[in-house]
Amino acid sequence: xxxxxxxxxxxxxxxxxxxxxPPIVKExxxxxxxxxxxxxxxxxxxxxxxxxxxxxxxxxxxxxxxDRIRDICDLADKHCEGYLxxxxxxxxxxxxxxxxxxxxxxxxxxKDPFFVIGGxxxxxxxxxxxxxxxxxxxxxxxxxxxxxxxxxxxxxYFSEKRLPGKIRIALACCLNMxxxxxxxxxxxxxxxxxxxRIDDASLSKLCEVPTTVASCPTGAIRPATVDGxxxxxxxxxxxxxxxxxxxxxxxxxxxDPLNDGISIWVGGKVSNAxxxxxxxxxxxxxxxxxxxxxxxxxxxxxxIIDVYIAHAKxxxxxxxxxxxxxxxxFFELTDIEFTKYHIDDxxxxxxxxxxxxxxxx
Amino acid sequence: xxxPKKYDTPLLDELEKGxxxxxxxxxxxxxxxxxxxxxxxxxxxxxxxxxxxxxxxxGLVGVMGYGGGVIGRYSAKNEEYPEVSHFHTIRVNQPSGWxxxxxxxxxxxxxxxRHGSGLTNxxxxxGDIVFLGTRTEELEPVFxxxxxxxxxxxxxxxxxxxxxxxxxxxRCEWALYDTLALTYQLTMDFQxxxxxxxxxxxxxxxxxxxxxxxxxxxxxxxxxxxxxxxxEIKIDAAKxxxxxxxxxxxxQSDVCDxxxxxxxxxxxxxxxxxxxxxxxxxxxxxxxHHALRPGDxxxxxxxxxxxxxxxxxxxxxxxxxxxxxxxTPKEGEDAYPELMDLVERMWDFWGENGKNRERIGExxxxxxxxxxxxxxxxxxIPEMIVHPRTNPYIFFEEYYEDDDEDE
Numbered sequence: 001x002x003x004x005x006x007x008x009x010x011x012x013x014x015x016x017x018x019x020x021x022p023p024i025v026k027e028x029x030x031x032x033x034x035x036x037x038x039x040x041x042x043x044x045x046x047x048x049x050x051x052x053x054x055x056x057x058x059x060x061x062x063x064x065x066x067d068r069i070r071d072i073c074d075l076a077d078k079h080c081e082g083y084l085x086x087x088x089x090x091x092x093x094x095x096x097x098x099x100x101x102x103x104x105x106x107x108x109x110x111k112d113p114f115f116v117i118g119g120x121x122x123x124x125x126x127x128x129x130x131x132x133x134x135x136x137x138x139x140x141x142x143x144x145x146x147x148x149x150x151x152x153x154x155x156x157y158f159s160e161k162r163l164p165g166k167i168r169i170a171l172a173c174c175l176n177m178x179x180x181x182x183x184x185x186x187x188x189x190x191x192x193x194x195x196x197r198i199d200d201a202s203l204s205k206l207c208e209v210p211t212t213v214a215s216c217p218t219g220a221i222r223p224a225t226v227d228g229x230x231x232x233x234x235x236x237x238x239x240x241x242x243x244x245x246x247x248x249x250x251x252x253x254x255x256d257p258l259n260d261g262i263s264i265w266v267g268g269k270v271s272n273a274x275x276x277x278x279x280x281x282x283x284x285x286x287x288x289x290x291x292x293x294x295x296x297x298x299x300x301x302x303x304i305i306d307v308y309i310a311h312a313k314x315x316x317x318x319x320x321x322x323x324x325x326x327x328x329x330f331f332e333l334t335d336i337e338f339t340k341y342h343i344d345d346x347x348x349x350x351x352x353x354x355x356x357x358x359x360x361x
Numbered sequence: 362x363x364x365p366k367k368y369d370t371p372l373l374d375e376l377e378k379g380x381x382x383x384x385x386x387x388x389x390x391x392x393x394x395x396x397x398x399x400x401x402x403x404x405x406x407x408x409x410x411x412x413x414x415x416x417x418x419x420g421l422v423g424v425m426g427y428g429g430g431v432i433g434r435y436s437a438k439n440e441e442y443p444e445v446s447h448f449h450t451i452r453v454n455q456p457s458g459w460x461x462x463x464x465x466x467x468x469x470x471x472x473x474x475r476h477g478s479g480l481t482n483x484x485x486x487x488g489d490i491v492f493l494g495t496r497t498e499e500l501e502p503v504f505x506x507x508x509x510x511x512x513x514x515x516x517x518x519x520x521x522x523x524x525x526x527x528x529x530x531x532r533c534e535w536a537l538y539d540t541l542a543l544t545y546q547l548t549m550d551f552q553x554x555x556x557x558x559x560x561x562x563x564x565x566x567x568x569x570x571x572x573x574x575x576x577x578x579x580x581x582x583x584x585x586x587x588x589x590x591x592x593e594i595k596i597d598a599a600k601x602x603x604x605x606x607x608x609x610x611x612x613q614s615d616v617c618d619x620x621x622x623x624x625x626x627x628x629x630x631x632x633x634x635x636x637x638x639x640x641x642x643x644x645x646x647x648x649x650h651h652a653l654r655p656g657d658x659x660x661x662x663x664x665x666x667x668x669x670x671x672x673x674x675x676x677x678x679x680x681x682x683x684x685x686x687x688x689t690p691k692e693g694e695d696a697y698p699e700l701m702d703l704v705e706r707m708w709d710f711w712g713e714n715g716k717n718r719e720r721i722g723e724x725x726x727x728x729x730x731x732x733x734x735x736x737x738x739x740x741x742i743p744e745m746i747v748h749p750r751t752n753p754y755i756f757f758e759e760y761y762e763d764d765d766e767d768e
Binding site: 008009010011012013014015016017019020021025029030031032033034035045053055059060061062063064065066067068069070073076077082083084085086087088090092095113114115116128130131132133134135136137138139142144145147148149151152155158172175176177178179180181182183211214215217242244246247248250253255256257260268270271272273274275277279289291292293314315346347348 | 372373375376378379380381382383384385386387388390391398401405408409411412413414415416417418419425426427434448450454455456457458459460461462463464465466467470471473474479480481482483484485486493494505508509511512513525527528530531532533534536539541545548549552553556572573574575576577578579580581587614615619620621641642643644647648650651654669670671672673674675677716717718
């Protein structure tokens with residue numbers, strides 16, 4: 001009998017999550033009734049039946065080697081019957097159903113400085129971020145590097161100290177914002193400051209002109225003939241360097257080490273608790289890229305956190321605090337310069353102008 | 362196989378200092394035995410010196426029969442760093458809630474170790490497992506090994522992207538519908554829409570179990586499905602006393618004063634909630650979680666349209682369905698028929714009328730929510746808006762002709 005080629009398997013989707021649930025979760029699915037956060041990295045949940053599940057949360061840099069994942073699996077095998085999960089902010093969670101294994105797990109984690117326990121409750125959990133120079137073609141800055149520097153600076157709020165409310169920090173290496181940067185308490189966003197440099201020689205071969213023209217939010221791009229070749233031109237006064245044109249047209253890059261940098265945004269939130277979700281608002285329009293440790297960025301973030309700690313009411317998020325004390329006070333307390341760049345000029349900008357006399361003197 | 366090259370990385374070495382776990386440590390760990398990871402390290406150090414990334418723009422690669430799931434990536438410095446001349450990313454659809462058995466996780470590590478850089482993202486922002494860096498010729502072998510072992514790719518491009526969810530009933534007492542089950546159902550029902558991009562642009566589902574929204578669904582999903590309830594918050598008076606009043610918690614200040622509708626009264630002993638004015642924000646439950654629980658008439662609020670700034674500005678999702686029951690289907694039952702029907706109607710209309718690279722939220726902004734609702738056959742209700750229009754430019758659709766008056 002001739003060997004038949006194996007049938008190609010496609011469209012099967014992920015494995016059913018039931019295969020991945022520890023028995024205690026399978027048995028108590030949807031039957032949890034309460035929880036207690038014991039320390040910033042350890043909590044337990046109890047179910048209707050009295051079952052108790054401990055979770056130990058540990059930071060991760062999101063970029064994980066397979067060898068590190070195997071180390072994590074070793075710990076989960078030893079203490080968690082072979083089950084674990086990851087969180088929506090890239091942390092690792094060890095799911096401990098046998099309470100007698102809790103301390104041994106913590107002891108094992110504490111032996112390795114890579115494992116930092118924390119990230120729960122009213123503190124600073126991990127920074128959601130993007131690929132940066134590790135993998136992205138359109139990054140204005142590196143992502144993992146800044147995340148490391150900022151978390152190094154604020155790690156005490158990850159593992160030990162508490163805050164009035166959560167501070168969620170997110171980072172995007174460019175305006176594509178591949179994560180919830182637009183609604184974070186503190187957002188770090190890579191920005192360009194200079195229009196695209198067009199390679200007229202290659203554009204007609206690599207780009208579709210109508211798509212390129214349509215990609216510009218301000219209509220700054222028009223078709224043009226350059227040296228007899230089909231290309232585009234940019235009205236530089238109308239360009240705000242968002243780089244969406246580069247996303248659809250490789251012949252007009254914006255990456256520029258001389259001019260790329262970082263902006264800082266504040267006051268966003270996604271939860272509905274107390275107040276409705278909010279967008280992040282501009283705090284600092286530009287900080288130059290200063291690898292490898294970006295001290296200006298970490299200092300700026302630290303200053304904002306210090307102001308939050310000093311002035312927020314219990315349970316208040318940063319954006320809620322700012323709305324209560326007013327934006328003028330925020331700029332005063334943080335000593336951040338207010339400029340023309342802070343005033344909106346895109347669509348709906350008029351709705352952000354102050355149209356009352358409600359001012360503090 | 363070439364020996365991994367050793368690079369001097371004085372700048373990246375600085376990022377191994379400090380308390381937080383270091384991604385440089387992770388890359389170095391693989392760089393010891395993987396030439397691909399070694400050259401990544403070299404190129405990254407170069408980027409740190411020159412303050413610019415060295416990746417070329419995209420490139421179409423994938424596996425046969427799929428229009429997505431793989432992000433092409435080529436080094437712009439492939440002569441200096443030949444091992445990352447190809448450095449494609451494979452998105453692997455994660456299990457709901459990011460739960461893993463070590464058995465399956467090790468399996469994924471073994472597959473990736475055999476075929477790629479050995480570096481991963483756990484996870485990408487959409488939710489997929491990211492296999493970070495391999496060559497074109499390895500894509501089909503990785504795909505075969507994944508599917509033979511029960512895994513599949515996630516979405517990329519103008520498709521339904523990989524749905525994701527919070528931990529839900531897996532551990533949280535506030536999961537107001539089964540986020541894990543719905544995520545799995547959407548993923549399985551719409552495999553074709555995920556792997557063979559049919560839409561004007563991307564479409565993301567994110568399932569949050571409650572209004573706390575731990576997956577930021579309202580900020581970054583085209584369809585945000587956020588658990589809620591519509592009956593009364595349950596109060597355990599005994600626990601309120603023993604866990605909070607007796608322990609000196611200032612319920613008036615910490616809870617009642619922060620209620621967005623001021624619907625709570627506390628007289629020092631009894632907490633009274635006017636549930637008809639409760640907007641289900643979760644604050645009182647978050648704070649007094651031993652004593653307060655959401656009601657039992659549970660379901661979800663469906664909001665549509667959120668996205669990041671590109672192109673027309675960032676949007677938050679807005680209410681389309683204030684309340685829908687989302688019972689987990691039993692064996693043989695149709696799964697979430699009302700929801701699936703709504704999704705199909707939205708996709709039909711957006712698919713036909715959305716411009717190239719126009720998210721559904723941008724289309725709604727362009728044509729108007731009123732027109733969108735009409736097209737998908739959903740009645741307009743005040744729950745969908747913050748307030749009615751303030752401008753009087755009403756596009757009345759009917760008027761009498763002069764002759765009609767006589768009739």
